[in-house]
Amino acid sequence: MTWWNRILDKSILFSFDRSGYQRHERAFLSGSLDVSMEGRSCLVSGANSGLGFELARGLAARGAAVHMLCRNPQRGAQAKQAIQAEHSAAQLQLHIVDLSSLASIRSFVAGFEINRVDVLLHNAGLLPLRRELTADGLELTVATHLVGPFLLTRLLAEKLAGGRVVFVSSGGMYAKRLDVEAMLRNEGSYDGVAAYAMTKRAQVVLAELLAEQLKQRNITVNSMHPGWAATPGVERSLPRFWTVMGKRLRTPAQGADTALWLAVAAEVEGLSGRFWFDREVVSPYLFPGTREDELERRRLWALCERLAGGFTSAASEPSDSEP
Numbered sequence: 001m002t003w004w005n006r007i008l009d010k011s012i013l014f015s016f017d018r019s020g021y022q023r024h025e026r027a028f029l030s031g032s033l034d035v036s037m038e039g040r041s042c043l044v045s046g047a048n049s050g051l052g053f054e055l056a057r058g059l060a061a062r063g064a065a066v067h068m069l070c071r072n073p074q075r076g077a078q079a080k081q082a083i084q085a086e087h088s089a090a091q092l093q094l095h096i097v098d099l100s101s102l103a104s105i106r107s108f109v110a111g112f113e114i115n116r117v118d119v120l121l122h123n124a125g126l127l128p129l130r131r132e133l134t135a136d137g138l139e140l141t142v143a144t145h146l147v148g149p150f151l152l153t154r155l156l157a158e159k160l161a162g163g164r165v166v167f168v169s170s171g172g173m174y175a176k177r178l179d180v181e182a183m184l185r186n187e188g189s190y191d192g193v194a195a196y197a198m199t200k201r202a203q204v205v206l207a208e209l210l211a212e213q214l215k216q217r218n219i220t221v222n223s224m225h226p227g228w229a230a231t232p233g234v235e236r237s238l239p240r241f242w243t244v245m246g247k248r249l250r251t252p253a254q255g256a257d258t259a260l261w262l263a264v265a266a267e268v269e270g271l272s273g274r275f276w277f278d279r280e281v282v283s284p285y286l287f288p289g290t291r292e293d294e295l296e297r298r299r300l301w302a303l304c305e306r307l308a309g310g311f312t313s314a315a316s317e318p319s320d321s322e323p
């Protein structure tokens with residue numbers, strides 16, 4: 001990499017934006033996405049909007065059977081229809097699943113009759129403006145970004161043997177250190193951006209822990225961040241950022257590119273437990289003081305097990321089944 005590219009990457013602004021994608025894509029291997037996914041079944045959460053829609057669309061275009069996990073029946077049906085209109089042969093199935101609800105996830109998995117899952121894309125996400133607790137008593141970002149995906153992955157582990165799991169995290173996580181206790185603090189004033197960043201950091205660590213745990217089944221687990229892409233979620237949650245960045249935001253397809261690539265590309269076969277940006281492994285730590293220690297990682301695992309319930313120990317401290 002040239003010194004000039006290194007400086008632009010360090011700037012963040014000229015890396016996470018559209019110009020960053022255009023610069024980075026020059027190094028992409030050509031043909032990596034020219035993959036037939038026929039006969040493969042892929043699950044995408046939050047598939048009705050933004051990056052998730054692009055992921056479902058990209059997988060359908062490659063012949064995969066795509067299971068769209070959406071919480072809103074109307075929005076889900078519209079998205080499914082839009083993809084079907086573009087790819088008439090697409091095999092799409094809409095499942096109404098709320099990723100923030102343990103009961104909803106359990107009920108989905110209980111009724112999911114497909115024997116094999118090749119790709120599981122944990123994309124559903126949100127940045128809440130105010131504190132909301134779910135029916136399970138969890139803060140919404142903890143439930144949606146962490147506990148829900150953990151439960152879904154564990155429940156599907158048998159079907160996922162030999163498959164790929166990808167977490168869509170966020171560059172926002174660079175600002176935070178993993179802090180399980182802070183993530184669970186449900187009192188005082190609420191900062192949605194901080195809650196979002198903390199749980200996105202936790203997703204990256206969780207992906208590493210799951211990678212370790214699931215390697216016996218030959219399941220790879222990676223996380224990535226999309227940079228800054230123009231999606232309905234960004235427009236809604238960060239209206240000022242949306243206005244200031246304007247055309248500098250990536251397209252949704254550019255934002256979704258690395259997640260799609262991780263799901264289909266031959267060159268990532270067998271690679272697991274890594275954090276990716278624009279098809280490259282990158283460090284999950286940019287700022288001093290943001291690296292967690294081993295104890296905190298074990299706390300995260302124990303927390304997910306405890307909150308998802310019904311797997312191993314109910315203790316809040318690390319258990320025997322930790323990776």
Ligand SMILES: NC(=O)c1ccc[n+]([C@@H]2O[C@H](COP(=O)([O-])OP(=O)(O)OC[C@H]3O[C@@H](n4cnc5c(N)ncnc54)[C@H](OP(=O)(O)O)[C@@H]3O)[C@@H](O)[C@H]2O)c1
Pocket residue numbers: 045046047048049050051052069070071072075097098099100101122123124125126144168169170171172225226227228229230231232233234255
């Ligand atoms: N766009 C960016 O620049 C950017 C940057 C960093 C990270 N990300 C990450 O990328 C992912 C996609 O975000 P986006 O920008 O595409 O936003 P988006 O347009 O708002 O899409 C988010 C999707 O997640 C779904 N979702 C939210 N909570 C859910 C739940 N409890 N159960 C099921 N689905 C749920 C939403 O469903 P509804 O339509 O029903 O709300 C929607 O389909 C998120 O994880 C986000 O954190 C995006």
